[in-house]
């Protein structure tokens with residue numbers, strides 16, 4: 387007899403798989419040749435769904451990873467691997483699939499809960515269409531509502547103390563350098579050899595929110611719209627990239643938009659909810 391915790395885990399995994407298979411069905415066209423594959427536990431099901439299409443569909447496709455985990459996933463599934471560094475500057479991926487830690491009403495994302503965000507952002511911004519795949523726990527109206535661990539920020543280790551100070555000044559509540567795996571001394575090290583700082587903020591406003599009409603300085607400390615905060619964080623010296631995927635529209639164009647054109651959520655009742663830009 388499964389415990390309640392085991393049943394919840396099973397429900398979440400089933401939901402991720404449902405979302406992944408639906409997203410692949412809707413967005414992976416047989417004529418596509420370049421596909422981005424993101425990181426995390428949900429993307430495992432994306433690769434499963436793609437591999438299930440068989441070589442008749444996938445043999446003409448090349449898959450671009452966002453880090454060591456997705457590189458292994460692509461290879462283990464027998465799919466053709468190529469690096470984003472080999473993508474000519476004047477070309478784009480046809481589509482990129484990736485997970486998220488939280489998705490708001492405007493399809494802004496928090497990513498990096500598994501310490502992957504920089505390469506993910508590059509791959510997402512290299513795609514004509516970026517599709518987010520998640521489970522019901524990630525569906526939220528405002529970022530920072532369900533995901534309380536903070537915004538993941540990839541930093542140069544020598545700059546970490548200064549970055550933490552800047553984050554406190556911006557109103558982050560107890561930002562911290564993420565520790566490594568239990569039993570491993572030291573900080574969590576990313577695929578890029580950098581550290582992750584997790585910076586909790588109050589839920590991030592969207593432009594239409596009443597509080598957003600007031601000037602940032604006149605709001606309670608740490609109360610920002612997604613765009614305002616992202617623009618501040620990325621300018622802190624020592625910050626390499628931030629786990630906010632945001633922007634003013636959902637269209638993936640050569641300008642490097644980061645928001646998905648669609649987000650798929652596997653729901654607890656066995657359905658899939660789709661939010662589009």
Ligand SMILES: O=C[C@H](O)[C@H](O)[C@H](O)COP(=O)(O)O
Pocket residue numbers: 424425426427428429484485486487497498499500501502503506
């Ligand atoms: O750092 C990890 C990535 O941003 C993941 O895509 C994100 O954390 C979601 O991961 P999961 O699908 O495991 O919840």
